[in-house]
Amino acid sequence: MNNFKQFKKMFAAQLKLTLREKQAWFWGIFFPVILMVVFMVIFTGDSDDEFNSEVAIVNEQPNPTSEMVLNQIHQLSVLDVKSDEPVSREQAEEWVKEKEVDAAIILPESQEATSITLIVNKENEQGVTAQALSGILDKFIQQANLFAAGATPTYDMKFETVTSGNTELSYTDFLLTGMIALAIAQGGMFGMIDLVEMRRKGLIKRLRMTPANMEIFGLSDMSMRLLFSIVQIILLSVIGVFIFGANLYINFLSLIVVFLIGALAFNALGYFFSSFSKTTEAYMGMANIVNFLMMFLSGVFFPIETMPTWLQPLSNILPLTHFADVLRESMAYQTSIFTGTLWLGIGTLVLWGVVAFSIGSLLYKRKSIVATR
Structure with missing residues (x-):
C-alpha cells in the first residue's frame, strides 16, 4: 500500500511538471495537430475527386x-x-x-x-x-x-486496386495514422528533457538519498507519458475523422500492443538522449536532428516507395518507419495481432528500444560512479 501511495504522489508530481512544461505541450500536442492540418488542407482538398x-x-x-x-x-x-x-x-x-x-x-x-x-x-x-x-x-x-x-483497337487496359483493409487507404487515412505515429514518437524523444534538468540541478541524486523508490519513480513517469500519448491518439483521430473525413478500421488488440511497444521504444530513445546531454539545449538539439530526419524519411507524409531508391534502405532502418507501418496496420487495415508482418515491425521497435535503453542506462551508471569518486 505504501508503494501505491508513492506511485500516486509521484504520478501527480510528474503530471504537474509536464503540464507546466511548454515544450512538452508544443511538441506533444500543438505541433502534430498544426502539421497534420496543414498537410491535409494542402494535399487532401480534392485528392479523392476525379481529375479535372x-x-x-x-x-x-x-x-x-x-x-x-x-x-x-x-x-x-x-x-x-x-x-x-x-x-x-x-x-x-x-x-x-x-x-x-x-x-x-x-x-x-x-x-x-x-x-x-x-x-x-x-x-x-x-x-x-x-x-x-x-x-x-x-x-x-x-x-x-x-x-x-481505319484500324480497330484490339487491346485495352483495365485498372483495378486491391487492399488488405475494408476500404482503400486514402491519403487522408495515410497521413492521419502517420501523424499519430509521429506525435507519439516526438512525445517520447522530447519528453525526457525533465531528466536532464533534474540531473543538472542534482535532484536525482537527492531523490536517491530519500526513502523514495526510484523504480516507482520511473514507473510513474512512464505511466504519465503513456497517458499523454493516449490523449494524442484521441485528439488527432477526432480531428482527422470528423473534420477531414478520414476512415479508421481499428483492431484494438493490435493497436494496444503496437501503441505500448512504440511508446516505450521512443521513450527509451529519449532516455538515451538524456543520458549524455549535459544541458537542455544539447538535448533539444539532438532530439530535433533525429526528429527532423525521421519526420521526412519514415513514410509519415509520403510512402517510402516514392523516395529515391538509394534512400529507401536508410528509411527502412529508422524506428519511426516501422512504427508508422504497424500503426497503420492496426488502425487502418484491422490487421490481426497474429499476423507475421505486424510482429516483424514490432520486433524491430523492441530491438531499438532495448538497445537505446541499455546504452542509456550504462551511461547513467558511469556518470553516477564518476560523481561519487
Missing part, C-alpha cells in the same frame, strides 16, 4: 480536322474549356502565363496538318497537372491515328 483541368482552345483557322478534334475535346469530361469557345493564341498564352488556365491546346491549322500543340506554364512544366494533360492528349492523338488509319 481548365484549358483554353485555339482554333484560329477552322477546318474539318480542327472541328473534329474540337468536338472530341468537348466530350472529355476531365477538361473544362475556358469561355466555352476557341480564343486567339495570344489570349490563350496570356491566360497560361497568368495561370488562369492549366494549359492551352492549339488545334491543327489546316485539314492536312498533323500537329496538336499543348502549351503549359514553364513553372508548372513538371507538375502533376501538366503531366496528366500531356498523357491525356497523347492518348487522344493515338486514338485519332487509329481512327484515321
